[in-house]
Amino acid sequence: xxxxxxxxxxxxxxxxxVNSALAAVAPLVQAARLAPAHELTxxxxxxxxxxxxxxxxxxxxxxxxxxxxxxELGGSPGPLTRIVLERLGSALTGTHAFxxxxxxxxxxxxxxxxxxxxxxxxxxxxxxxxxxxxxxxxVAAWRDAPHWALAAVAxxxxxxxxxxxxxxxxxxxxxxxxxxAAPAFMRLILALRIVDEHxxxxxxxxxxxxxxxxxxxxxxxQLQTLLADALIGAGLVQGKRPxxxxxxxxxxxxxxxxxxxxxxxxxxxxxxxxxxxxxAGPADIAVVSGSRILVLxxxxxxxxxxxxxxxxITAQVRVDRILTQEEVEAWLGYVPPTSxx
Numbered sequence: 001x002x003x004x005x006x007x008x009x010x011x012x013x014x015x016x017x018v019n020s021a022l023a024a025v026a027p028l029v030q031a032a033r034l035a036p037a038h039e040l041t042x043x044x045x046x047x048x049x050x051x052x053x054x055x056x057x058x059x060x061x062x063x064x065x066x067x068x069x070x071x072e073l074g075g076s077p078g079p080l081t082r083i084v085l086e087r088l089g090s091a092l093t094g095t096h097a098f099x100x101x102x103x104x105x106x107x108x109x110x111x112x113x114x115x116x117x118x119x120x121x122x123x124x125x126x127x128x129x130x131x132x133x134x135x136x137x138x139v140a141a142w143r144d145a146p147h148w149a150l151a152a153v154a155x156x157x158x159x160x161x162x163x164x165x166x167x168x169x170x171x172x173x174x175x176x177x178x179x180x181a182a183p184a185f186m187r188l189i190l191a192l193r194i195v196d197e198h199x200x201x202x203x204x205x206x207x208x209x210x211x212x213x214x215x216x217x218x219x220x221x222q223l224q225t226l227l228a229d230a231l232i233g234a235g236l237v238q239g240k241r242p243x244x245x246x247x248x249x250x251x252x253x254x255x256x257x258x259x260x261x262x263x264x265x266x267x268x269x270x271x272x273x274x275x276x277x278x279x280a281g282p283a284d285i286a287v288v289s290g291s292r293i294l295v296l297x298x299x300x301x302x303x304x305x306x307x308x309x310x311x312x313i314t315a316q317v318r319v320d321r322i323l324t325q326e327e328v329e330a331w332l333g334y335v336p337p338t339s340x341x
Contacts, residue, residue, distance in 0.1 A: 001031065002031045002032065002034070002035035002036075002039055002043070003039060003043075005024075005027065005028050005031050006028070006043045006046055006047065007046070008024065009021075009024050009025075009028050009047065009063070009066070010046060010047055010050045012024055012059075013047070013050040013051060013054045013059055013060070013063045014050050014053060014054060014055070016055065016056065018056055018058065018059055021056075021059045021062070021063070022059070022062055025062060025063070025065075025066045028066055029066055029069045029070070032069065032070050032073050033073060037074050040070050040071075040073055040074050040075030041075045041076045041078065043067075043070055043075060044067050044070050044071060044075040044076065044077060044078060044080050045078050045079060045080075047063065047066075047067045047070075047080070048067065048078065048079040048080040048083055049079065049083075050063070051063045051064050051067060051080070051083055051084075052083040052087075057140045057144055058140070058143065058144060060087070060144075061087070061091075061143075061144035061147035061148055061151075062147055064080070064083070064084055064087070064147060064148060064151035065147045065150050065151050067080050067151065067154075068080075068084075068150055068151035068152075068153070068154030068155065069154065071154040071155060071157065071158070072154045072157065072312070076158060076160075077154070077155040077158055077160075077161050080151070080155060081155045081158075081160075081161040081164050082164065084148060084151045084152050084155055085152060085155075085164060085165070087148050088145070088148040088149060088151075088152050089174075090141070091141045091144055091145035091148045091149075092141075092145055092174045092175065092178070093141070093174075094137060094138055094140070094141020094142070094145070095141050095142050095145045095178060095181070096174075096177070096178075097138050097141070098138040098139060098141055098142040099111065099142075099181075101126055101129075101130065101135075101138055102122070102126070105125070105126060105129040105130070106125065106126075107125075111181065112142075114142070114143050114146070114182075119139060119142075119143050122139050122142075123135060123136060123139045126138065126139060145178075145182070145184075145185075146182040146183075146184035146185065147184075149175075149182070149184040149185055149187065149188040150184045150187070152188060152191070153184070153187045153188055153191045153311075156191040156192075156194065157191075157311060157312070157313050159196045159215060159216070162194060162195075162196055163196070165192070168192060168195075168283060171192055172189065172192050172283075175188050175189050175192065176189060190218055190219070190281070190310055190311075191218070191311065192283060193218060193219065193280065193281025193282060193283040193284060194216060194217060194218050194281065194282070194283065194311070194313070195214060195215075195217075195281075195282045195283050195292075196214070196215040196216070197213070197214065197292070198211045198212065198213050198214070198291070198320065199211075199212050199213075199214050199282065199285065199291075199292050199293075199294050200212075200291040200292065200293045200294070200323075200331060201227065201231070201294050201296065202293065202294070202295050202296065202328060202331055202332060202335065203231070203236065203237050203296045204295055204296065204297050204332070204335075204338065205296075205297065205298055206236075206237065206238075207325070207328055207329070207332065208236050208237070208322070208323070208328060209236075209322075209323040209327065209328040209331065210231065210234070210236055210319045210320075210321060210322045210323055211319075211320050211321040211323065212227065212230060212231075212317060212318065212319055212320065213316065213317070213318045213320050214282050214316070214317050215315065215316045216311075216313040216314055216315040216316060217281070217282055217315045217316075217317065218281055218309065218310040218311050218313070218315075219278065219279060219280065219281045219310055220268060220276055220277065220278040220279070220280055220281060220282075221262075221278045221279075221305050222250045222309060222310070222315060223281070223282060223317065224264070224265055224266060224268065224278065225242050225246055225247065225250050225262055225265070225307065226247065226250050226251065226315060226316075226317035227265075227266070227296075227317055228241070228242050228265035228266065229241050229242050229247045229317070230317045230318060230319050231296075231319065233319075234319040234322065236319065236322060237296075239265075242262065242263070242265070243262075245307070246262050246307040249307035249308055249309075250307055250308070250309060250315060251314065251315050251316070252314055252315075253308070253309060253312065254308070255308040255309050255312065261304035261305060261306055262304060262305050262306065262307050263304060264299045264301075264303040264304065265299060266296040266297065266298070266299055267296070267297040267298065267299055267300045268294060268295070268296065269294075269295045269297070269335075270285045270286040270292070270293060270294060270295065271286055271288040271293035271295065271334050271335050272286045272288075272336075273335070273336040274286065276294070278303070278305070288334050289334065293331060293334065293335065295335055297338065
């Protein structure tokens with residue numbers, strides 16, 4: 001039954017019947033929740049080219065969100081990632097252009113909601129000022145960009161999709177100014193903080209360091225706990241390892257746990273001396289000489305937080321190599337002293 005629904009939805013995406021296509025989304029996702037796991041990835045793969053070729057922009061964006069839901073249920077994004085990122089980039093550019101046009105021609109009105117009524121009013125207002133050919137794509141980008149953002153977040157749950165991002169800083173620069181324009185943009189900003197790479201970690205009090213592989217970590221609450229577990233476990237740093245239940249929650253879930261608060265382990269800075277807030281993520285750590293350098297000092301005061309992940313992604317923090325003393329001293333040469341931080 002699910003396979004037949006996917007085939008039918010594929011046809012609707014490529015058609016001109018907007019109402020039928022939109023009405024098919026909720027039943028498709030509900031059927032996916034009951035479908036065998038092995039049917040999800042083929043479904044995403046089958047829908048992806050139709051989404052890329054859909055003649056009606058809003059149908060394409062909504063279908064991408066539906067395909068993203070299949071990814072969140074356990075499918076692999078595969079070819080969906082490229083299509084979503086391409087359309088997301090265009091939609092973000094169009095959204096910025098829409099906001100500029102609205103500020104210039106909206107008569108001081110607040111930005112419109114993305115309801116059918118507000119979209120119709122916005123289209124008419126801008127069309128009167130700019131002409132329909134210019135106005136309609138801008139309004140469509142404003143309306144559709146959150147859908148593409150949600151689909152992108154779903155894809156970015158997977159490392160192979162994150163590898164296709166390219167210039168992560170450019171993506172962040174596009175999305176950051178839109179953080180309050182839709183909740184989906186804030187989710188995307190958080191997802192863009194996830195990296196799959198080695199960090200160069202320096203423990204300043206002991207002047208020891210390591211190359212640490214980090215994957216699937218969305219914020220520094222999660223990073224700090226998993227890093228303490230990895231470094232203490234490797235014998236690089238002395239101390240008591242975090243509670244195994246906390247570590248498990250940050251690696252695999254469950255999320256929203258009622259476990260007691262996690263204790264702070266370190267004060268985090270990067271090689272520029274900037275404090276790494278726990279609300280930030282690995283991608284916010286500055287790159288110096290080709291490496292993200294994370295400097296650990298003793299915690300300055302007691303802080304606590306509840307264990308759990310921002311995204312349902314398996315997280316990994318692994319010590320791959322302990323640095324020699326010569327390497328540590330060389331890298332610390334890039335770092336301002338504690339008194340300068």
